[in-house]
Amino acid sequence: MGTQQESVAVIGASGFIGQALCCQLLAQGYKVHAVGRSKAHLQAVFGEEQADIQLHDYSTLREIDAHIVVNLAGENIAAKRWSAQQKDRLLSSRLSATEQVNVAVKRWPSLHTFINASAIGIYGDGGDRELNENSPIGRGFSAELCQRWEESINSPCRTIVARFAVVLDRGRDAGALAKMRPAFSLGVGAYFGHGKQWQAYIHRHDAVKALLFLIENKELEGPFNISGPEPVTNREFSQLLANKLRRPLLFSIPEFAAKILFGEMRELFYSSQRIIPDGLLRAGFSFDFPTVDRMLDDSIQHPDRHQ
Numbered sequence: 001m002g003t004q005q006e007s008v009a010v011i012g013a014s015g016f017i018g019q020a021l022c023c024q025l026l027a028q029g030y031k032v033h034a035v036g037r038s039k040a041h042l043q044a045v046f047g048e049e050q051a052d053i054q055l056h057d058y059s060t061l062r063e064i065d066a067h068i069v070v071n072l073a074g075e076n077i078a079a080k081r082w083s084a085q086q087k088d089r090l091l092s093s094r095l096s097a098t099e100q101v102n103v104a105v106k107r108w109p110s111l112h113t114f115i116n117a118s119a120i121g122i123y124g125d126g127g128d129r130e131l132n133e134n135s136p137i138g139r140g141f142s143a144e145l146c147q148r149w150e151e152s153i154n155s156p157c158r159t160i161v162a163r164f165a166v167v168l169d170r171g172r173d174a175g176a177l178a179k180m181r182p183a184f185s186l187g188v189g190a191y192f193g194h195g196k197q198w199q200a201y202i203h204r205h206d207a208v209k210a211l212l213f214l215i216e217n218k219e220l221e222g223p224f225n226i227s228g229p230e231p232v233t234n235r236e237f238s239q240l241l242a243n244k245l246r247r248p249l250l251f252s253i254p255e256f257a258a259k260i261l262f263g264e265m266r267e268l269f270y271s272s273q274r275i276i277p278d279g280l281l282r283a284g285f286s287f288d289f290p291t292v293d294r295m296l297d298d299s300i301q302h303p304d305r306h307q
Contacts (some may be wrong), residue, residue: 005031006029006030006031006067006068007030007031007032007033007064007065007066007067007068007110008025008030008031008032008033008066008067008068008069008070008215009033009035009056009061009064009066009068009069009070010022010025010032010033010034010035010069010070010072011035011061011069011070011071011072011073011097011101012035012036012071012072012073012074012097012117013034013035013036013042013045013072014034014036014041014042014045015072015073016167016169016175016204017072017117017164017167017204017207017208017211018034018072019045019046020169020204020205020207020208021070021072021208021211022034022046022053024208024209024212025212026052026053028212031054031066032052032053032054033053033054033056033064033066034046034053034054034055034056035056035057035058035061035064036055036056036057037057037058038057039055039056039057042055043055058100061100061101061104062103062104062107064104064108065107065108065109065110065111066108066110066111067110067111067112067113068111068112068113068114068115068215069101069105069108069111069113069114069115070115070117070211070215071097071098071101071114071115071116071117072117073093073094073097073098073101073117074090074093074094074097074117074149075089075090075093075094077090077119077121077142077145077268078176078179078265078268081262081263081265082141082263082264082265083263087141087145090145091145091148091149094145094148094149094152095148095149095152098116098149098152098153099152101116102152102153102154102155105155105156106156111156111157112157112158112218113157113158113160113215113218114153114155114156114157114158114159114160115159115160115161115162115211115214115215116149116150116153116155116159116160116161116162117161117162117164118146118149118150118161118162118163118164118223119142119146119163119164119165120163120164120165120200120225120227120273120275121140121142121143121145121146121268121271121273122137122138122142122143122146122147122150122163123135123136123137123138123143123273123275124137124138124139124140124142124143124271125138125139125140125197125267125270125271125272125273126138126198126271126272126273126274127272128198128272128274129274130274130275130276131273131274131275131276132225132275132276132277132278132279133163133222133223133224133225133278133279134278138271140267140271141264141267142267142268142271146163150223158218158221159221159222160214160220160221160222160223160224161222161223161224162210162211162214162224162226163223163224163225163226163227164202164207164226164227165200165201165202165225165226165227165228165275166199166200166201166202167201167202167203167204167207168201168202168203168204168292168295168296168299169203169204169205169299170298170299170300175204177296177299180241181241181245181300184238184241184242184245184247185245185247186247187247187248187250188250188251189238189241189242189245189247189249189251190238190249190250190251190252190253191234191235191237191238191239191249191251191252191253192234192252192253192255192258192266192269192270193234193252193253193254193255193258193270194235194252195233195234195235195236195238195252196233196234196235196272197233197234197270197271197272197273198231198232198233198234198272198273198274198275199231199232199233199234199237199272199273200225200227200228200231200273200274200275201227201228201231201232201237201292201295202226202227202228202289202295203228203288203289203294203295203298203299205288205289205298206228206287206288206289207226209285209288210224210226210280210285211226213280213283213285217283220279220283222279223279224277224279224280225275225276225277225278225279225280226277226280227275227276227277228277228287228289228290228291228292228295229276229277229281229287229290230290230291230292231273231274231275231276232292234269236292237292240292240293240296241296244296244297244300245300253269255270258270
């Protein structure tokens with residue numbers, strides 16, 4: 001449990017995870033510094049809660065002096081087709097934010113915990129093998145992006161790398177489910193290729209709960225997979241989502257078609273990642289939504305629930 005004396009700076013606070021994390025930290029008694037590119041945007045995102053959350057843009061980052069920093073900043077990897085220019089944007093958005101944090105925290109005498117986001121894309125395509133935090137770095141742009149992001153961290157204190165799976169929750173914001181749901185609701189949802197490739201998901205509630213767990217258990221450090229304990233195949237996920245929405249699952253998107261539609265970004269849909277969150281499980285973390293079935297039940301049946 002946080003105290004009024006403990007403060008947390010959340011970089012990328014207006015994002016899908018950042019918003020929920022800031023609100024939960026506040027509820028747990030922490031002093032919260034929300035950092036984003038624009039204070040006006042942060043004010044619009046947090047609304048009435050901004051009275052209790054200190055808002056900052058990057059120009060005031062050095063002045064914060066928090067005990068804990070959680071850096072979630074980085075452009076959405078699936079937002080646009082991966083042109084050479086977009087790949088540069090994805091990389092620079094991560095490296096520049098992390099470098100600014102690296103420089104700023106050296107001026108924070110109270111800092112004792114540095115948490116930096118990454119993603120399970122670092123493992124590449126693992127086939128049917130179970131992948132944990134000790135698995136080797138894979139191949140492909142996602143793996144390269146995550147590796148360079150993690151290598152850019154220059155922390156003076158306890159450091160945790162949070163490797164996120166696909167995060168699910170309700171709402172019309174930037175979550176993955178918000179992008180998938182319309183097609184499935186219209187009965188034109190599909191799985192990719194043979195659909196046997198493994199995929200890993202986590203409910204946003206559990207992702208935020210895991211970050212709080214990592215903050216509060218000060219003996220923990222290193223990389224942690226922020227992922228549910230029961231990965232599913234792409235076809236299993238697609239069938240579950242179709243069933244929840246009471247729509248048929250009729251289509252498979254062959255890889256040649258995905259190459260035309262998505263280009264190099266198709267690796268996000270065809271790579272197999274059977275991720276196991278060994279670090280969290282060994283540390284005694286408990287998931288409130290351990291299965292994709294329960295994640296989807298909550299996300300679809302409670303569309304207006306506030307995190």
